[in-house]
Amino acid sequence: MSHTRSTQEVEAMVPRFQLERLLNQDQAGRRISLLGSIDGTPALLIAERAAFSTDPVHLKSFSESLDRIKNLGANDIYSWFLASTTHKPANQEVESTQPPDLKLNLISPCTEQHIKKYSQQGVRLVAETPEIYRRHVRPYMQAKREQGRLNWVFNIIEGRTEQEDVFYREQGLEGFLMLPDLNWDRKTMSGLHLLGLVERRDIWSVRDLTKEHIEWLKHMRQKLLDATVKLYPDIDQDQLKLYIHYQPTYYHFHIHVVHVALEAGATQAAGKAIGLESIISQLESMATGQGIADISLSYTLGEASELWMDIFEPLKSGNEPKISQ
Amino acid sequence: MSHTRSTQEVEAMVPRFQLERLLNQDQAGRRISLLGSIDGTPALLIAERAAFSTDPVHLKSFSESLDRIKNLGANDIYSWFLASTTHKPANQEVESTQPPDLKLNLISPCTEQHIKKYSQQGVRLVAETPEIYRRHVRPYMQAKREQGRLNWVFNIIEGRTEQEDVFYREQGLEGFLMLPDLNWDRKTMSGLHLLGLVERRDIWSVRDLTKEHIEWLKHMRQKLLDATVKLYPDIDQDQLKLYIHYQPTYYHFHIHVVHVALEAGATQAAGKAIGLESIISQLESMATGQGIADISLSYTLGEASELWMDIFEPLKSGNEPKISQ
Numbered sequence: 020m021s022h023t024r025s026t027q028e029v030e031a032m033v034p035r036f037q038l039e040r041l042l043n044q045d046q047a048g049r050r051i052s053l054l055g056s057i058d059g060t061p062a063l064l065i066a067e068r069a070a071f072s073t074d075p076v077h078l079k080s081f082s083e084s085l086d087r088i089k090n091l092g093a094n095d096i097y098s099w100f101l102a103s104t105t106h107k108p109a110n111q112e113v114e115s116t117q118p119p120d121l122k123l124n125l126i127s128p129c130t131e132q133h134i135k136k137y138s139q140q141g142v143r144l145v146a147e148t149p150e151i152y153r154r155h156v157r158p159y160m161q162a163k164r165e166q167g168r169l170n171w172v173f174n175i176i177e178g179r180t181e182q183e184d185v186f187y188r189e190q191g192l193e194g195f196l197m198l199p200d201l202n203w204d205r206k207t208m209s210g211l212h213l214l215g216l217v218e219r220r221d222i223w224s225v226r227d228l229t230k231e232h233i234e235w236l237k238h239m240r241q242k243l244l245d246a247t248v249k250l251y252p253d254i255d256q257d258q259l260k261l262y263i264h265y266q267p268t269y270y271h272f273h274i275h276v277v278h279v280a281l282e283a284g285a286t287q288a289a290g291k292a293i294g295l296e297s298i299i300s301q302l303e304s305m306a307t308g309q310g311i312a313d314i315s316l317s318y319t320l321g322e323a324s325e326l327w328m329d330i331f332e333p334l335k336s337g338n339e340p341k342i343s344q
Numbered sequence: 345m346s347h348t349r350s351t352q353e354v355e356a357m358v359p360r361f362q363l364e365r366l367l368n369q370d371q372a373g374r375r376i377s378l379l380g381s382i383d384g385t386p387a388l389l390i391a392e393r394a395a396f397s398t399d400p401v402h403l404k405s406f407s408e409s410l411d412r413i414k415n416l417g418a419n420d421i422y423s424w425f426l427a428s429t430t431h432k433p434a435n436q437e438v439e440s441t442q443p444p445d446l447k448l449n450l451i452s453p454c455t456e457q458h459i460k461k462y463s464q465q466g467v468r469l470v471a472e473t474p475e476i477y478r479r480h481v482r483p484y485m486q487a488k489r490e491q492g493r494l495n496w497v498f499n500i501i502e503g504r505t506e507q508e509d510v511f512y513r514e515q516g517l518e519g520f521l522m523l524p525d526l527n528w529d530r531k532t533m534s535g536l537h538l539l540g541l542v543e544r545r546d547i548w549s550v551r552d553l554t555k556e557h558i559e560w561l562k563h564m565r566q567k568l569l570d571a572t573v574k575l576y577p578d579i580d581q582d583q584l585k586l587y588i589h590y591q592p593t594y595y596h597f598h599i600h601v602v603h604v605a606l607e608a609g610a611t612q613a614a615g616k617a618i619g620l621e622s623i624i625s626q627l628e629s630m631a632t633g634q635g636i637a638d639i640s641l642s643y644t645l646g647e648a649s650e651l652w653m654d655i656f657e658p659l660k661s662g663n664e665p666k667i668s669q
Contacts, residue, residue: 026415029423033450036407041398043464048395049374052462053403054454062452063462064407068393069426070373072443073366078378082361082389084442090351098354101394104429104445117409118397120429120445125358127387129379137377137388139368142604143582146621257468257660260644262614279467279615279644288608289587289617296471296642297618304630304639314629317621319585319604335582 229310554635
């Protein structure tokens with residue numbers, strides 16, 4: 020480019036962009052990359068939803084400024100909507116040329132627990148040594164299991180509930196079942212997210228895995244891959260990623276199966292997700308009799324979580340954790 | 345709630361929402377959680393930018409429908425803007441009450457390489473065994489290094505370029521320097537993202553790490569944490585996450601340092617990021633003389649990447665990779 024284009028010049032180019040085709044859509048659909056031309060010259064236009072302004076003046080007038088509010092559904096105190104940002108004075112009708120650009124959720128009346136859940140929570144990275152696991156975290160897991168927190172898992176495994184959600188089932192020593200993750204719409208293949216729940220009850224988390232489990236893990240991995248491509252023949256095995264969480268949300272071993280194209284978020288992040296193949300590799304390189312309970316695991320915790328408040332924050336401050344053995 | 349609210353009722357509630365305060369902002373600022381009240385009843389309003397419509401009719405009229413296009417900057421073929429979605433017929437002036445809700449990037453004229461870069465790329469998960477690494481991937485790394493791809497790294501380390509970007513420097517056997525990552529705005533602390541480049545040149549990637557490097561890695565980890573909290577005293581060490589990439593973008597060992605609050609995206613995902621503490625743990629549990637080159641690493645590759653096209657796709661199809669030893 021031999022001349023520098025002026026502000027007015029480039030601003031005038033945008034509306035003259037003629038679309039040829041959509042190249043890509045990502046960031047949960049909030050960014051689009053368009054290929055086209057401007058006066059015959061090939062051009063790319065990339066549009067991205069901007070961050071909301073948190074300027075107090077704008078936030079105060081935000082709810083009044085919404086246009087074309089359309090209720091999609093309601094359930095008890097929850098209701099959800101589509102709406103449009105508006106650029107009109109109140110009470111003036113304008114024609115719409117573009118679809119709604121906002122999703123709204125309303126919770127009314129809301130409780131303290133809601134407020135806590137939706138407030139920003141600080142995060143900490145903790146190092147769980149084998150000793151901290153044995154003395155504090157393992158007893159914590161036991162308490163959770165004894166509180167009946169796993170009843171829903173056992174109900175599904177024993178066939179008492181949610182059978183319509185069980186996409187696949189295999190019984191026996193290497194038994195497992197596959198359920199869709201709540202966050203998957205069950206339609207968009209590139210967003211596929213399944214959970215493989217194992218039938219055996221002796222593995223509470225990755226911490227219970229030892230060298231003795233290597234063959235079982237390799238078989239489980241292959242079975243989960245085979246089951247998934249059987250359910251969805253358009254997917255190849257190398258388009259699937261398998262990982263576990265530590266800390267997991269519940270203490271019954273389960274494996275996440277996602278499409279490699281699923282946009283990575285917190286569920287797949289370092290400090291939360293550990294690749295299944297990585298666990299197998301680590302076990303293979305350990306000495307006989309060793310296992311994941313014998314190494315340190317570092318991961319993130321929310322400051323409002325029980326593990327932080329009852330174990331790791333006390334340890335950091337030099338106090339004795341509530342849960343100790 | 346003893347009565348079910350009608351559509352009209354709930355739609356009328358939204359504009360009556362009175363803001364008390366902002367609870368949280370996430371999804372790169374594209375979701376806000378607001379606490380307030382409706383007619384005195386506490387309520388939560390959560391607003392999220394919706395996905396773009398990829399309906400062909402809407403996409404075609406998209407560029408013409410943009411309003412209040414404001415050019416922020418330009419550099420050669422690139423220009424970037426803020427804009428607003430509009431809900432008005434063309435040529436009618438309307439008053440704006442809310443800030444721009446779109447960010448635009450325009451590349452004109454664009455080349456085939458741009459189109460390739462911005463088009464959706466398929467992804468594959470590959471298993472790089474020690475043998476595949478030794479026979480194919482290591483030679484590929486060597487070729488990249490010999491092509492002069494690392495000149496920019498050596499220029500920075502040797503003080504010839506970009507010194508204004510070097511936030512921290514330590515020389516010697518455990519020498520390193522810290523640079524801000526391109527994606528960080530250098531202002532928002534919760535988005536902190538630094539890169540620690542080591543001075544030593546014998547470590548091309550995580551594959552070169554053996555048990556012998558454990559002490560060096562522990563020292564490097566502590567130095568990076570100390571340097572970061574020295575630069576940013578409001579941050580605690582346990583608010584930082586350290587990881588490396590495999591495959592990395594360039595074959596000179598470097599460590600990512602991010603704030604734990606940084607929203608996890610592709611850079612932190614399983615199949616790309618490996619926690620530094622995890623590498624240290626794995627090395628500690630290996631036998632003497634062993635290292636990361638002796639285990640299998642599974643990770644994701646784009647189908648347009650050289651590693652996929654020249655090594656892993658041929659292996660998958662039963663052909664001999666281009667790069668072989």
